[in-house]
Amino acid sequence: MIPDETVEQVREAADIVQIIGDYVNLKKTGTDYRGPCPFHQGKNRNFSVTPRKKIYYCFVCHEGGDVFHFLQKKLGVQWPEAVKIVGEKSGIEVKEIDTRREGPDPREPLWEINATATAFFQRLLWDDKAAAPARDYLAKREISRETADRFSLGFAPIDRAMLRDHLTALGFDERRMVDSGLFVKPEEENSEIRPRFRGRLIIPIFDVLGRNVGFGGRVLDNGEPKYLNSPETAIFGKGKLLYGLNWAKNSIRKDERVLVVEGFFDVIRLMAAGVESVVAPMGTALTDAQAGILKKYTRNAYLLYDSDQAGLKATFRSGDELLSQGMTVSVVTLPDGEDPDSYVSSHGAKGLEDQLAKSIDVFERKIQILDRAGWLS
Template sequence: MKRFSSEFIEQVRQANDIVSVISDYVSLKRQGRNFWACCPFHNEKTASFSVAADKGFFYCFGCHAHGDVFQFIMKKENLSFSDAVERLAERAHLALPVVERSAEEIARDKQRDRLYQINEMAGNFFHNCLTRTHYGQPGLAYFHKRHVSDDTIEAFKLGFAPESWDKLTTAFMKKGVTGRELVLLGLAKEKNGHFYDAFRGRVMFPIRDGRSRIVGFGGRVLDDSKPKYLNSPETPIFNKRRLLFAMDLAHKAIYEQGKAILVEGYMDVVSAHNRGIRNVVASLGTSFTPEQARLLQRQAKELVLGYDMDGAGRQATRRAMEIVRGLGMRIRVLSLPQGKDPDEYINAAGPEKFRQAVDEAPNVLDYMLMRALQQFDVTTLEGKSAITAMVLPVVAAVDNRVLLEAFLKKLAGQLQIGENAVRSEFNKYVAAHPEAGQQQVVISQSVSQENAAARGNGSMAVAEENILRFLLEKPAACGRVQAKVSPDLFADGRRRHIYQLILDTYAHQGMYTPHDIQQKLTPEEAEEVARIMVLQDVPMDENVLMDYVKRFRLADLQKQYLAHSRLAATYSRNGDARLAEELAACKKINDEMKQWS
């Protein structure tokens, strides 16, 4: 595991506001000092997921998911801690420090470098086959027929897989590449101990990551045979969910224009770039994913969906709208004449007409209304009802109240019914669907019960919570608190151990961060820390802290007084000479209690 310094980890934490990070995944609503949402880690209709922005912690009172910004990314993206640090450092544009690597990491990185190298060799093989050999003539004819220039072929490093069972496999094995490595990368398949090429008779599209390394390939047939497209499988260096085709070539134009155009196929992208439209990317043979959406969100404020307008394309458009709606990006939907796909339209009408269509693309609300009006008869009662039912789920996701009111008025006009009737249907919909986001967040009634159960019934439980919270927020106060509060005063075992760890870390380091403490806790203790850190019971300052210290001390003195008074009573009944000693102890404790009171 990579070891980052506490200073760098803290730098990454400070650069990634937890509310901003979590908002990439779920819509948070402020309620009091905290932000709340339905938990992204389990299904629920009312919110039990709380984020304390000022303390940098989240906690779900339902499923008990918990932690800081690193734990959130680890849990949501299934990453190790070091990978989460890297991901968040990249998000904040922080350069990674050089860290010592374990033997296991060195071996893993060596294997990954080897796989990148083989893919680069494969990219050269397919490209040279297309541009320099007679094997590639069918592929070159295909690209030229689609008006793809030689410069674009070079820029994308387009290629051709020859119609041969083992042309690549044989050539690569002679260069020392093993069949197992080729199978791992999806470049070959194995049958009865023999290896053969996975891609045959296809034009090839290299897929690159953000550092322009070839991580996979997409291959398209030249005829109508199936499957039309064949993509590399998931490998140690290729994850389809996290990549977009041509993002390495498009990211600069997307950032400069503040707009990304998302299309369906590789050729749609190639044709757009070929005609000078550079801010175009495509998903990789899978549905558009949240990871791809966040990749675009970092570069653009606006997303134009340019999927084919057949049934599958319309479904993909709806899914993409659902994914993007919570990310704060404006969404518009490209609808080209005669249902043409972008590749066809760019080549038939030219790039300027395509740009015009992009500029005139309707927003999501207008697009959904247009589709509904095409699908149902607005002159009938049934049609009006069906149009309303189709549009309302999208309307309910709109956060901007001005746009919302304007659209409800527009919808009423199109349906030729009163605004009050439309607004009534809208209100009924959002009342039945609190997850739509129009209502104030409804916090689950079980939150207080779950919190009380976790806190326990001890009379000093709240004091224990708030002292720990204060020390995690203000390490400089640790010495003063330590002098007045012994760990023995903590009745709850988890909180006692957390307190002791804080004292030990402070004694050893002189200072600490929440991460220094977290990495030493058991899972149960880490959950307790997260729960405590999202509580809003008492605003903490030095005076409040000292009041809790006073409560601890009085509770301890009362315990001592009770023990000595019981001994004194026993000695009095038995005529024991130690009675005077116990009475003196009682007096001394009583005097100290008066001072603390």
């Protein structure tokens, strides 16, 4: 097999516009590049390449993926050969190791159905009348269309059949729908599968290589739970993933630090403001696995959790996990009533950097809390 580290290195180094441009006449349109689709032999410029996300997508035949998938489809080669071709074009030698499995990666069908669902959710967010509450929610949080598209935000329909019918029409069977975590199979015999996410704002979750492994769904009324994540699947493990790491990893290395925040929208807001080296766990506190992942990228962590009791508990639990990995851990305390999302909205990246400069060691923060509680008197 080709090591994941090599695949990631090739993907990051690849100029997707140049590589696809060898087969498609692309012209720049805004931040993307457009051309006629090479797969359904289109004449209009419905085929889009997004260099920032390193993906392509056709708005007519809905063919999409990364640079490796493009070469697989266009040249009829297997995935390892596609990686090697991209590596050669990018000046990176790609070597396989002896433990390579035969045939395609068995997880590929799940990545594919998730990516297809993400495109469906994205379209509904802007085109479906029923998605008005989701659009209003984004407007209230000052999340622009550009930012929403950057993070592939979408809307899960209230109608139980819409997503199922869409996926069925594209050839996905019920077993894959359930295995992906997008649908739930009731225990009752002969019962229809039902969508896990309904009437929620959808936040797609990607692994470090940018593969669509799951989803987070934010309720838009007073329902519970407030956030609903995908269940554990063959490609989604909540305690082993960090939201935003696929976008943040290079900045973390460059900045020699990582900012750990609580939620999806903290990550989205900070990245939109230009603070790129930020991630969020799938729960409140970091797990040992997540701390181990961060250690691979940096030795310096800043914790930006809420200052309420739950936030303090998560801060110290996360700090302990990071310390056990030999990392330097600092705690950032924002003004009362502020979280990273709201603070950056009001004060910008510069204001947040000022707060980072005032951070204190996690041990000092523990002593500070104990002192204020009267334990050291």
